[in-house]
Amino acid sequence: MWTYFLFGVSLMTVKLTLREKTFEVRAGMTLRDALKRNEIQPEAVLSTRAGELITDDEILREGDDIRLIAVISGG
Amino acid sequence: MRQHKLALCKAHYLEWVPAQTRRFIEHYEMFNPHERVLVAVSGGKDSLALWDVLYRLGYQADGLYIGLGIDNDQGYSSESLRYCVAFAEQHGLKLIVYDVMQEEGASIPEAARHTRRGREKPCSVCGLTKRHIMNRLALDGEYHVLATGHNLDDEAAVLFSNTLHWHVGYLQRQGPVLPSRPGFIRKVKPFFRFYERETAAYALMQDINYIYDECPYATGATSIYYKEILNRLEADRPGAKLSFYLAYLRAKDSIQFTAESKREGLLLACDSCGQPTSAPGHCAYCRTWDQVRERMQESPFPE
Numbered sequence: 001m002w003t004y005f006l007f008g009v010s011l012m013t014v015k016l017t018l019r020e021k022t023f024e025v026r027a028g029m030t031l032r033d034a035l036k037r038n039e040i041q042p043e044a045v046l047s048t049r050a051g052e053l054i055t056d057d058e059i060l061r062e063g064d065d066i067r068l069i070a071v072i073s074g075g
Numbered sequence: 076m077r078q079h080k081l082a083l084c085k086a087h088y089l090e091w092v093p094a095q096t097r098r099f100i101e102h103y104e105m106f107n108p109h110e111r112v113l114v115a116v117s118g119g120k121d122s123l124a125l126w127d128v129l130y131r132l133g134y135q136a137d138g139l140y141i142g143l144g145i146d147n148d149q150g151y152s153s154e155s156l157r158y159c160v161a162f163a164e165q166h167g168l169k170l171i172v173y174d175v176m177q178e179e180g181a182s183i184p185e186a187a188r189h190t191r192r193g194r195e196k197p198c199s200v201c202g203l204t205k206r207h208i209m210n211r212l213a214l215d216g217e218y219h220v221l222a223t224g225h226n227l228d229d230e231a232a233v234l235f236s237n238t239l240h241w242h243v244g245y246l247q248r249q250g251p252v253l254p255s256r257p258g259f260i261r262k263v264k265p266f267f268r269f270y271e272r273e274t275a276a277y278a279l280m281q282d283i284n285y286i287y288d289e290c291p292y293a294t295g296a297t298s299i300y301y302k303e304i305l306n307r308l309e310a311d312r313p314g315a316k317l318s319f320y321l322a323y324l325r326a327k328d329s330i331q332f333t334a335e336s337k338r339e340g341l342l343l344a345c346d347s348c349g350q351p352t353s354a355p356g357h358c359a360y361c362r363t364w365d366q367v368r369e370r371m372q373e374s375p376f377p378e
């Protein structure tokens with residue numbers, strides 16, 4: 001499998017952003033798996049791609065920029 | 076939504092949430108279309124989503140925002156008020172705004188600094204104040220019912236806590252409907268069967284602008300910890316939170332609570348505000364705020 005690099009950075013990644021934190025995962029896994037790998041509870045967030053909500057079983061594509069919105073409130 | 080074994084597109088989801096809400100309101104006899112509802116709104120996703128649903132279903136729903144004066148660096152209270160005002164204006168709805176600083180002479184954080192229990196965190200004073208004000212304004216405004224945006228995650232976390240600690244009195248009272256009693260408005264939670272994620276999804280899909288930031292004092296809250304524990308359970312067993320709560324509601328009637336029922340008839344009127352209280356003299360709210368005002372005069376800037 002060819003892996004393309006630009007300025008030393010792999011382009012085969014997906015970015016997940018939750019508040020100010022950014023996580024990188026490889027493309028091809030489900031969103032649920034990506035969240036679990038980064039110890040983010042799927043129940044605790046909603047995920048959007050280009051402003052549209054996506055479900056946990058969505059397969060992440062290379063170059064995806066996923067915004068995570070925390071939904072758990074407390075106090 | 077694995078918990079319901081259901082998958083919906085956006086259009087059907089935006090129909091499903093109001094339809095389910097109406098079903099819960101009718102099934103649990105929360106209120107009818109002829110009754111006036113006061114919705115406690117905080118600027119957060121649940122309360123604004125609830126107000127949105129009730130408005131779309133045609134209920135007579137006004138909003139109540141209580142300004143707590145929690146502004147710190149983020150301007151949390153100011154920002155949350157802005158979202159409530161914008162929502163009300165957008166839909167032509169009535170919003171009642173009660174500013175604690177203006178009405179009582181101190182913000183919640185200031186008041187908490189002048190009480191013994193509130194020095195570390197103002198949550199105790201905050202909860203006491205909100206409950207009192209919501210009840211009083213709902214009665215004064217001749218509303219029939221007060222609605223809050225509590226969701227299933229909120230209710231399950233509270234139930235979990237009450238069970239862990241065997242708070243029998245709270246277990247007896249917890250539920251989606253708190254009937255009215257002399258001096259107390261009927262309180263309902265129309266969203267109590269929705270997962271927090273579901274109400275958030277509704278708010279996002281309906282383009283409801285709400286405050287994303289949490290109350291700065293919510294960091295480390297036990298309720299959030301309990302929600303995380305229940306979410307771990309839910310991840311392995313979809314539907315577990317809903318089953319836990321609904322099974323409790325079914326079981327509640329068959330559990331013989333005795334401690335709380337003996338206290339029910341012993342409510343008196345507060346000397347100061349007239350609201351119900353269990354002991355003669357001032358109610359907890361008036362005692363607390365009298366103490367705050369007294370201490371502020373003695374020592375305006377406590378350590």
